[in-house]
Amino acid sequence: MASFVSAVWAILRKDLAAEWRSRQLVTAMLVFVVLVIFIFAFTLDIDTLTRRQIAAGVLWTTFAFAGTLGLNRTLASEGERGSLDGLLLAPVERSAIYFGKTLANLFFMLVVEIFTLPLYAVFYDMNLAQPGLWLVLLLGSWCFCSVGMLLAAMAAQARSRELLLPVLLFPLVLPVLVSAVRASSAFLNGLGLEYALPSLNILIAYGIIMPALGFMFFDFIVEE
Amino acid sequence: MASTSLDRKPRALHVLDIVSALLMAATIYMVLFYAPTERVMGQVQRLFYLHVASAWVSMAVLILAAILGIVYLVRPQNKIDIWAVACIELGLVYAFICVTTGAIWARPAWNTWWTWDPRVVTFTILILVYLAYMLLRQGIEDPQRRARFGAIYAIMASVTVPLTYFSIRIWRTLHPVVIGSGDPSAQGTFDMTRPMLHTLLFSLLAFSIFGFTLLWHRVRLGWLADRVEQLRMKALGR
Numbered sequence: 448m449a450s451f452v453s454a455v456w457a458i459l460r461k462d463l464a465a466e467w468r469s470r471q472l473v474t475a476m477l478v479f480v481v482l483v484i485f486i487f488a489f490t491l492d493i494d495t496l497t498r499r500q501i502a503a504g505v506l507w508t509t510f511a512f513a514g515t516l517g518l519n520r521t522l523a524s525e526g527e528r529g530s531l532d533g534l535l536l537a538p539v540e541r542s543a544i545y546f547g548k549t550l551a552n553l554f555f556m557l558v559v560e561i562f563t564l565p566l567y568a569v570f571y572d573m574n575l576a577q578p579g580l581w582l583v584l585l586l587g588s589w590c591f592c593s594v595g596m597l598l599a600a601m602a603a604q605a606r607s608r609e610l611l612l613p614v615l616l617f618p619l620v621l622p623v624l625v626s627a628v629r630a631s632s633a634f635l636n637g638l639g640l641e642y643a644l645p646s647l648n649i650l651i652a653y654g655i656i657m658p659a660l661g662f663m664f665f666d667f668i669v670e671e
Numbered sequence: 672m673a674s675t676s677l678d679r680k681p682r683a684l685h686v687l688d689i690v691s692a693l694l695m696a697a698t699i700y701m702v703l704f705y706a707p708t709e710r711v712m713g714q715v716q717r718l719f720y721l722h723v724a725s726a727w728v729s730m731a732v733l734i735l736a737a738i739l740g741i742v743y744l745v746r747p748q749n750k751i752d753i754w755a756v757a758c759i760e761l762g763l764v765y766a767f768i769c770v771t772t773g774a775i776w777a778r779p780a781w782n783t784w785w786t787w788d789p790r791v792v793t794f795t796i797l798i799l800v801y802l803a804y805m806l807l808r809q810g811i812e813d814p815q816r817r818a819r820f821g822a823i824y825a826i827m828a829s830v831t832v833p834l835t836y837f838s839i840r841i842w843r844t845l846h847p848v849v850i851g852s853g854d855p856s857a858q859g860t861f862d863m864t865r866p867m868l869h870t871l872l873f874s875l876l877a878f879s880i881f882g883f884t885l886l887w888h889r890v891r892l893g894w895l896a897d898r899v900e901q902l903r904m905k906a907l908g909r
């Protein structure tokens with residue numbers, strides 16, 4: 448158990464260190480997110496009241512797109528220099544690689560979200576400083592990354608890699624997105640925990656089932 | 672070689688063909704003539720028997736596909752993969768039947784063909800997930816890897832089946848709940864009389880047997896396609 452955790456930690460630290468040196472991914476994700484938010488603002492051209500109602504949807508769509516960018520990158524960057532083979536040869540459990548990479552992706556997504564929320568609050572004049580919303584963001588992103596990492600590992604071995612990932616990922620994370628949007632907008636509209644609870648339960652169930660599947664099946668995906 | 676037995680259609684399948692044809696004819700008779708007309712919704716309520724039965728078959732075979740996925744991962748055999756693909760294709764066909772009958776019913780009952788109700792949304796998600804499964808299989812050339820990834824995806828995708836089933840119990844919804852008591856805000860709920868219940872149970876049985884027959888046909892097709900592939904490989908000298 449202790450060795451498993453230290454393996455996960457090592458992989459997480461490796462990915463964070465690599466990202467810290469290049470700062471490619473997070474920068475790209477951030478620029479992308481800002482662009483998407485502007486595009487929404489220009490194309491939807493909405494009044495204050497509607498803005499409040501659709502905020503949760505806009506935020507989650509944006510984060511899902513940005514998260515897909517990150518997922519596509521994590522394995523592609525390993526593949527470029529053949530370091531994935533080295534990683535697979537390492538004498539650790541394969542599922543440790545899955546968890547390490549999922550956590551790294553979660554970290555990148557959270558960084559992007561932390562930068563986006565104040566921007567969004569300023570541009571759209573909304574109060575996003577709500578712990579309930581943050582909880583939903585954390586849970587939803589965890590679900591998104593844990594499903595996404597599994598599928599990214601699959602898509603990386605298919606013919607049309609980057610094309611395939613969104614096609615596989617979006618249907619499977621739709622339940623996550625739908626529940627996350629419902630829960631977020633419950634908190635944003637001040638309806639409280641009671642209204643958010645059914646959706647939160649789905650997120651929690653997803654956030655347990657999908658990592659468990661990843662734990663069991665990651666071995667089968669990367670085996671040669 | 673075991674494959675010679677594939678050349679001829681098994682007698683059991685012949686029997687099943689006839690049985691399911693008779694059962695389906697009987698179902699249509701029961702739906703149209705035996706079941707009474709519902710007082711509020713009228714004739715369109717008769718779609719309900721086909722709608723529920725097709726939903727049942729699609730969900731059952733999709734869950735079966737996930738179980739086959741687990742079996743495949745434990746013991747990889749080509750045969751199991753063929754069964755799993757057959758299940759998912761069949762499940763998709765029945766899911767489309769279910770959505771279509773539902774939309775036709777919803778037009779008079781909810782006054783719209785389509786609405787973003789939780790049940791409708793989750794069922795749409797289910798269809799999209801399994802369409803993605805088809806794309807995944809197309810994207811991978813190595814047959815063993817294709818089967819392995821397909822098995823894993825089928826297991827992951829099966830999460831959407833209980834989600835769809837329970838969606839009307841988790842969120843407030845328009846969709847009527849057939850088994851157990853429903854949300855009072857659901858529109859189109861009705862109390863089933865005895866003949867209605869008989870018709871529903873009979874159509875569930877008939878659809879299950881017909882579904883199994885179709886599944887068997889599809890699996891035979893898969894086997895034959897597999898053999899053609901093997902013969903082609905041999906002919907090309909690879």
